[in-house]
Amino acid sequence: MVGPRSDAMSYSFKSSDADVAAGLRRIAGEQLDTALAALEIGRGTDDDMHERIHTARKSAKKVRGLLRLVRPAFPDYKAENRAFRDAARVLSPMRDLTARIESYDWLTERYSDALDRRRTGPFRAELTRDRTTAEGGNEITDRMMTMADAVRAIRQRVDDWTLAEKDWDALGPGMAKTYDRARGAMAVAADTGAADDMHDWRKRVKYHWYHARLLKKTWPVMMDAHRDAADTLSELLGDEHDLVELDKRLGRATIADDIAQQLRGIIVDERKRLGSLAFSQGAFLLAEKPKPLVKRWGTWWGLWREGA
Template structure:
């Protein structure tokens, strides 16, 4: 059925089916060949994020939310080490590409950039050689099988649209509040918290997209754009922290990159706030009513 609701009735059954399908796909990806460990881990972590987004939608009416949310969070965290070093290399390369576009005004010279990139690549190699990727995937698969059995017994209290409408409204409200908090305190931590609720709302729009695809596709795309801006900001913060504790580089090289990070983060934050203000213009109760109007466009049975 994909990651989307397809009919008005049997919300609980649909939620269980959506969750079960995500888990089945995750298990298939654990067994698949032809992809690198990094690609596989990236895909599996995205599955976990989808599951946590689905859980946020039903949270007000799902007594096992804390247990299940923690289970999928911990499963994703167990894969983090296999992905983080690769993200740092990608983040620095993207930062370097932006700097190169400055031409003669570039902050980093070629030698500095080469030294930093080599050290980050060395860290990636060290991380890749520190454990057995197959064991990592097998452990993750075990957690997913256990979750799959629990999903069969998931029960959502209440009736009607409120079973998902309450979670939709709450998450969107948190997204708005997160943006306001980040605008008042423009720190990496505040923007990262805002990003989490933005991504959850993006997942919720994905779940509702089948109700009014022509109307919701655009919002979903813009939320994805916002999530990317905030994700890039967070990755730069992690890169900054990584370099701060790096003993294999000269202080001058680290400081040069950190100055570039600060400039780039300021650009990303400015763009994120401009887009975020548009995406949070509606009041939470208004957005909820709009989505409930979309909901009745779905067939009753399918």
Template sequence: MSQTIKVDEIINKTLTHALAEQVASAVEQLMSVDRAQHLGIHEARIALKRLRALLQLLRPINKRQYKRQNRVVRELAWELAPSRDVQAIAETLDKLCQDDPSLADNEGMIAAAELIERMLAELCSSPKLTDELPRICHHVARQLSNQEKALEIAMDEIQGPEQLLTGMRSTYKQCYKRFKRCSENGASDEMHSWRKHVKYHLYQLQMISGLIDCDITDRIQSLKELSIVLGDDHDCVVLTAWLRRHFEQRHLPTQLIVASAKRSRQLRQRARVLGLRLFSSRPKLFLEELPFSSG
């Protein structure tokens, strides 16, 4: 079965377009952030993750440049992370109430909701958000423009589809290995690492979907679902850690922690089902199962 993507010129053109799209998305979200909202920051972080996925796809072409550029993008995402965590906790509290409406009247839920509401209000009016965040956003936007120029040069070095296939195989291998580890011990840090690489794999397939003559819609949809499931599980872990950190032992909202753990177990069961469907093939066999066009 052929594994050859159409032609080098189309590869370069498509990836250049993907790069421009990711940079434009990140810059737009960063520069239009409403100080009373956190969705813009969240969307900007997603755009940065997509950019990292593209960098990993290009890694075999220039490893030294990959490491340098990947480090820059990773550090930019870190600068935007703190405000997102607070919003994720608030959203997870809402989801727990949707799972079990009786929690809405629980004393622990009321106390946690009031605390997170105060934290969100303080964050929105804090000097970091009102003064420092715009500076950070401008800095990130500037760095992204530099990234775009550097990566355009890297893509000019593409000599054939094999380099991209190597990048794809490497990302799949990370997903495969981490899924196996999660199946063995289910540690939260392993789940978080698996989630990260699942997203990279998803974003890479979305980028190259126009370069191959096969329908990968089902795989992309399953990866989207898995990404959401793993993200929700991660938010449960963040919520539990936050509850233990902000409440004294004698006032610990135990019922919330139990509900969060229950939701996490259900999410991980679903993640395992999806993982078996998506990552049962060994890395060496993965690309053979994708019918790439010979051009």
């Protein structure tokens, strides 16, 4: 599951943006329109509903990443960030149920030689039933409609968003704060190894990945490599977190104790493997202190905006 993902070209500042504020409004509007299209009831089939939920939540997270980039210069940051967080949270339980299934599938595929799927299969069936039960009645459509209403309200405010700073002064401080927090979260996770600290590190890394994507056009040959490295680290940490959640559900599984213990042992081993890879990747990605990184990216931004 680990590896660089495709990167929609619209999720970045463009040279045609009149200024940072114009780019902020354009990018946010595009992502919110994508979320609203995905949340449209009656669109597509039940088979792609989970992908549409995933798309809607990803779009909301992209906007939160965008807001964190301009956070110090955005007067409405706290209110709008809270609105996005609450909107995406409505569908979190549905996405989590799907993530458990996906995590089980790639884990059992990776360890197919060690696991007897005839004996782990009942656990897979339980995961499917969990999701099917949650989809019963109108709950899933009600949740999608609730999120759509929240996103629609935010969309109506986007055209009025303004920034207190201009150019790199509107971007550099937020980028520095996010990057510094990612470095700090890595240090905490390395010290404790706790699942919650690993998850917090992942969230910080993901915001930094969003920032690399948003600024990727400043110097693509350099930014693409950094973006892909941040993406890989985010995926490693995401897979590790999904295993934590799968392990929690395994504690309630009605399968034989010996197969549950074997599966849990594999989860523990795989979490260690992913964690080791993540710390190795993070050591390189987050090696530099914030000040020189921000200065370099700011220089690239300036040259790009000047048309160099």
